Amino acid sequence: MSEQELIPIYVAGVRQMVPPLFTIQRAMEYAGYVLIHNCGCRGGVCGACATEYRLPGDPLIKRGLACQTMVEPGMQLVQIPYYPARRAVFDLEKTEPTAEGLVDLYPELAKCLGCNTCTKVCPQELDVMGYIAAALRGDLKEVRRLSFECILCGTCATHCPQEIPQYQIAMAARRLEGRYLMPPAPMMDKRVEEINNGFYGAELANLKTLSKEELEERWKANQGELKRW
Numbered sequence: 001m002s003e004q005e006l007i008p009i010y011v012a013g014v015r016q017m018v019p020p021l022f023t024i025q026r027a028m029e030y031a032g033y034v035l036i037h038n039c040g041c042r043g044g045v046c047g048a049c050a051t052e053y054r055l056p057g058d059p060l061i062k063r064g065l066a067c068q069t070m071v072e073p074g075m076q077l078v079q080i081p082y083y084p085a086r087r088a089v090f091d092l093e094k095t096e097p098t099a100e101g102l103v104d105l106y107p108e109l110a111k112c113l114g115c116n117t118c119t120k121v122c123p124q125e126l127d128v129m130g131y132i133a134a135a136l137r138g139d140l141k142e143v144r145r146l147s148f149e150c151i152l153c154g155t156c157a158t159h160c161p162q163e164i165p166q167y168q169i170a171m172a173a174r175r176l177e178g179r180y181l182m183p184p185a186p187m188m189d190k191r192v193e194e195i196n197n198g199f200y201g202a203e204l205a206n207l208k209t210l211s212k213e214e215l216e217e218r219w220k221a222n223q224g225e226l227k228r229w
C-alpha cells in the first residue's frame with residue numbers, strides 16, 4: 001500500500017501511518033507493535049483489548065474493543081491495561097444467593113450512586129447499572145440476564161466513582177445463581193460421577209503417554225469431528 005493511501009492515527013500520542021480498513025489491533029501490528037498484552041481472542045470475546053479513543057473535532061472519549069473497532073483518520077487512542085479491580089475470594093457453599101450475600105462479598109455494591117457511567121462506557125452496550133441495581137435487589141436471575149454478554153474488559157470499573165468492580169459482582173451473582181437457584185443438571189452429575197469413578201481413566205492415562213507431536217496429530221484429526229457439530 002502506497003504512503004498516500006495510509007491514514008494517521010496516534011497510539012498513546014505517537015503518530016503512526018496505517019491502512020484505513022484495518023481494526024485498531026491490526027493497525028497497531030502493522031505499525032510494529034507486538035501485542036503481548038491487550039490481545040487475546042481477536043474476536044470480541046475475551047475482553048483483553050479495551051481501548052479508549054477520541055476523533056478529531058469530537059470532545060467525547062469513546063470506548064471500543066481494538067479487535068472490533070476500525071481505525072479512523074486522526075484517531076487518538078490508548079489501550080487499557082489490566083485493571084486491578086478487587087475480586088472477592090469466597091466459598092460458594094458458605095455464601096447466600098441474596099443481596100446480603102453479595103454485599104458481604106462486595107460492600108462497595110451498596111455505595112452505587114446510580115450515576116449510569118458504567119452503562120455509558122461499556123463497549124458491549126450492556127445495562128451495567130441495571131445489573132448492579134438487580135444485584136442490590138437480590139435478583140440474581142436479572143443480573144445474569146443483563147450481564148450475560150459481559151466480556152470482563154474492566155472498562156466499567158475504571159470509570160466508577162465508587163470503585164465498584166461491576167463485572168466481578170456479576171460473575172459472583174451468576175455463580176451463586178448456578179449453584180443455588182438454577183434447576184439441577186442430572187447429566188452433569190452423571191458425568192462428574194463417571195469421572196470420579198475412573199470411567200475415563202484409561203483414555204487419560206493413554207493421553208499422558210503421548211508426545212507433543214502425537215497429541216497435535218490427534219488434535220488435528222479431531223477437528224473434522226468437531227466441525228460436524
Ligand code: SF4
Pocket residue numbers: 111112113114115116117118119128129132159160161162163164166
Ligand atoms: S458507575 Fe458505579 S456508581 Fe455509577 S451507576 Fe455504575 S456502579 Fe453505580
Ligand code: SF4
Pocket residue numbers: 121122123124125126128149150151152153154155156157166167
Ligand atoms: S460490563 Fe464492564 S467488564 Fe463487562 S463488558 Fe461491559 S464494561 Fe466490560
Ligand code: FES
Pocket residue numbers: 038039040041042043044045046047048049065066067068
Ligand atoms: S482480543 Fe479478545 S476481545 Fe479483542
